[in-house]
Amino acid sequence: MIERILPTDDARDLLDLVTELADKELAPRAADFEARAEFPRAALRTLGRAGLLGLPYPEEVGGAGQPYEVYLQVLEILASRWLTVAEAVSVHTLACYPVAAYGDDALRERLPEMLGGELLGAYCLSEPQGGSDAAALTTKAVRDGDDYLVSGAKAWITHAHSADFYNIFCRTGGPGPDGISCLLADVPAAGITPLKPERTMGLNASPVSQIVFDGARVPAGRVVGGEGIGFKIAMTALDSGRLGIAACAVGLAQAAVDYAVDYAKERQQFGKPIATFQGLGFMLADMATQVSAARALTLAAARLRDAGRPYSAEAAKAKLFATDAAMKVTTDAVQVLGGYGYVADHPVERYLREAKVLQIVEGTNQIQRLVISRHLTRA
Structure with missing residues (x-):
């Protein structure tokens, strides 16, 4: 038994709930799903309906208003039963951050839906030739009327085949970090194609894939925070x-x-x-x-x-x-x-x-x- 010092009784009750869910819903299924390389989408919906996919975000936008200190202990409990699920929660929480922190009022109206448990997000930053060097990314978005046309490829994307929305970090301007923007795209969509999942060493139930963007249309109103601050969003x-x-x-x-x-x-x-x-x-x-x-x-x-x-x-x-x-x-x-x-x-x-x-x-x-x-x- 790990002795935890928590800020509130509500936080303790939350961790008790998470422990119960993890023991009943996750631990018994982990080995089988990993052996079959099957993503546990239903388990993520169960956690979402319990309010666990928006824990560190404010209640007024659909989150649970929990401090990060508590949220991370929730992740720890989930990971101790099934890492795939904990990583999925972490990635989804990351994918909600751009809109929560930088989105305008129109985009922030989507947060209750994004945090409510039915939707799953992906964070599309890495590229086949540019993992650590994010400032050198080459995926481009060119303005075409009321839309952007996105072309390029992303790599190692968690939830590539399962996500309902992507954060796409792409180049809308010149070279370097100041030319990078973040677009929010709903999927599936024309011009966005997740490729065959990679054959990975572990986390087999959480497949990663390349994603090809071939003139994919994203509305201009989906630029998170405006053009040119995508790199700042990505790093924070x-x-x-x-x-x-x-x-x-x-x-x-x-x-x-x-x-x-x-x-x-x-x-x-x-x-x-x-x-x-x-x-x-x-x-x-x-x-x-x-x-x-x-x-x-x-x-x-x-x-x-x-x-x-x-x-x-x-x-x-x-x-x-x-x-x-x-x-x-x-x-x-x-x-x-x-x-x-x-x-x-x-x-x-x-x-x-x-x-x-x-x-x-x-x-x-x-x-x-x-x-x-x-x-x-x-x-």
Whole structure:
């Protein structure tokens, strides 16, 4: 049992509800859906109807008005039962951010629908030749009367085949970050084609795909915040998104610790449980400590965000540390189980494969180090 210090009794009740839903609706289905590579769209609708797809957004626009500190603990609980679902919630929350933070009144009227649970969003930033170098993106949007015509391609897009709306970061002006805008597009739509899902190492129930835009029409009123501020929107959104991925990493790592501890208490060697051997017990202690440290770093960054203070560097630190910790902890969990850890009868091999992608999405961990170092050395 994790002892949580929460700001309100309502927050505690929320986490109790999430735990109950995750135990009943998510955990029993995870292994089967991952084995079949089937996206759990119905599970996302269940969470949405429970109010869990708009947690950190204001109640007046259809959200739940929860602080990020609470929202991230919800993600952690979901990830400890099924990472695919937690990542989906995190991506959807990220996809709602541009309209919530930068949209005009007309676009913000769509927020209750976007946050209400029936719709799912995607965040289309990365491109086949430009992942980390977002300012160099080449997807273009050219004005044509009352519309923009969008041409180009995006890559590694979560929810490419399942989303009801896309945030498309594209070039409406000259080179560099100042030429980038964000368009909100409803899908499916003519000229927008998600390609065949990629064959990935993990998160098989959350397929990613390239998306091709071939003269896709998006109304001019769907430019979020006006032309030329798309790069700013993308970068500020990613600060919040990185905290979401950090929380997912904490939940996944916690699941690995819990499984390894339970296994070590039951597995007998040389006439006693392997948990009693100092070498293995110390490994479990280090695993648990890494998870606690990652959780503390993540929630500390969330509290800065909730207080309206700068948190970009702290979000990068949290994402960096938590995802590296998840990779180490899941690797050690496989080692604790020995040969059994290497077979799919136990979930720790899946946890290990899933942990790897968390070091890559929302900015690789090398990019996180770049963000942190620039904050340290800027004048």
